[in-house]
Amino acid sequence: MTPLFCEDLIISASSPVRALDKLAANGITAYSARRIAPGKLKIRVKCKETAKIFAIFRGSCYTVTKAGPARLAKLRARALRRPGILAGLAAFVVAAYCVNIPxxxxxxTGSARYEEEAYAVLAESxxxxxxxxGEEEREAARRALLALPGVVFASVEKAGCVVTAVIEESEETPLPERERELLSPRAGKVEELAVLRGTALVSEGDAVGAGQTLVAGxxxxxxxxxRETFAVARASILCTFSAEYFSxxxxxxAAADAVAAAHLAAGGELVSSEVSVRAExxxxxYGAAVTVRLRISVNLD
Structure with a gap:
């Protein structure tokens, strides 16, 4: 719910949207945010938090200027100059609280990535x-939108019979989604397994198949x-490979060439090899059989 007394501020910087991250980190809510020019963002905050915002950005690369009072603060300023409008203002407040238009x-607006999900969030709220x-439903929707990954600002406002939801995402590059499990790339035998997070489903010495889960998330x-989490683990798998080559x-x-060709096809580190030969x-x-070591890990980069 947008407070009755707000202040509009203009933040100027090469990337002003990042200022929303800094405000959120300091517990300050922006009730509207709109790009008004390249490098300029107009935000609406509580009047009592204006001084704190200037203190946060003092000495930084962000320039903050006041754009003037907003909502009832602006009406109050006008009312002080024209006392006659107080009666009209009172009538407006009564009508706003007594009439709720469907x-x-x-x-x-603001995020194509979350547009479809935003409609679902609004409906659920x-x-x-x-x-x-009313204000309660819009505030619940705003909080749900703000909880979406990467969203740094969200507002849900109603004007007449139209509701407008604005979503702003952080301009920081999002971290890639973590893989949840450690899988065996090939069939073989587990030589070594170290688990820092997650649950091991196999032990050293176990035979495993291609695609089998070694450590679950x-x-x-x-x-x-x-409890769900993501796996952090590493393992080495001993795999065998055999093929025939003509010479x-x-x-x-020729025998060494056969082993080299088999190793190249198998990949990994060569552990052992055997060669047989027959005239044809x-x-x-040349029949080359190799054992290779595959080292794998998840979320250890």
Whole structure:
């Protein structure tokens, strides 16, 4: 809910939207935010927090200037100059609280990524078309929108029969989503396993299949309750690979070439190799069997 007495401020910087992150970190809520020019952001905050905002940005790369009073603060300033409008102001307040017009249209602006999800959040909070919605529903929707990942500002305002939701995302590059499990890339045997977070589903020496989960993204509390998390672990898997190669001659060099070709196809670190040879036609068939070590990890970069 937007307070009755607000102040409009203009923040100037090369990337002014990042100032919203700083305000949120200091517990200050911006009730509206709008880009008015390149490098300029107009925000609306509580009048009593204006001095704190100037103190936060003092000496930083952000320039803050006052744009003037907003909402009832502006009406109050005008009323002091024209006492005759007080009666009209009182009538307006009574009408605003006594009449609640149903919502006929909902607009979402500021974030294409969250547009579809924003409509769902608004509906869950009671802000939907052809329904009455008051300050309580709009405030619940605003808080839910602000909880979306990367969102630094959200407002839900109603003007007549139109509700407008504004969402601003942080300009910081979001961190990539963490992988939740450690999976075996190939079939083989677990040689080594170290788990820093998560639950190991296999042990060293176990045979595993391709794509099998080695470490799951959860842990159990002392009471046996399952808690979801992401795995942090590393492992080494011993895998075998065999193939046949043709050579016109029988020699140690040809055998070494067969092992090298098998190692290249298998990947990983070469642990051991075996070579067999048989005559066939005008040459020889080399059978190369190699064991390689694959080192894998999750969320350890």
């Amino acid at each position: 919502v006929l249209r909902i607009d979402v 009671g802000v939907r078309t052809f329904a009455l919605c 959860y842990f159990l509390t002392e009471e046996g309750e399952r 016109a001659e029988r020699s140690d060099a 036609g005008d040459g020889y068939i």
